[in-house]
Amino acid sequence: MSTHSPVLLIWSCGGCDLPWPCPTRRRELRAEYADTPVSLALYLGSYLVQPAEEMPWAPVGALHPRFIGWTRQPPEAPAGRSTSDDTRSDRLADSPN
Numbered sequence: 001m002s003t004h005s006p007v008l009l010i011w012s013c014g015g016c017d018l019p020w021p022c023p024t025r026r027r028e029l030r031a032e033y034a035d036t037p038v039s040l041a042l043y044l045g046s047y048l049v050q051p052a053e054e055m056p057w058a059p060v061g062a063l064h065p066r067f068i069g070w071t072r073q074p075p076e077a078p079a080g081r082s083t084s085d086d087t088r089s090d091r092l093a094d095s096p097n
């Protein structure tokens with residue numbers, strides 16, 4: 001069980017106090033649902049309903065990317081490494097000497 005669970009009514013992370021799902025919980029969820037990304041989106045979609053009701057001041061348009069939209073994005077690069085660095089490394093590895 002993750003310590004990065006939502007604190008209900010305010011929907012912050014109980015582990016780090018960032019908006020839930022926090023980056024740590026997102027990584028955990030990606031790993032847990034690695035083979036079933038649609039199930040991850042459905043799982044988080046079920047979470048979207050409750051904060052939409054409990055935070056009427058928050059526009060749903062802002063809640064969707066927070067709860068579901070990130071699931072369609074590629075995972076974030078590890079700290080200190082950018083995607084462009086990876087691409088450059090791949091090009092160098094493929095080029096003849």
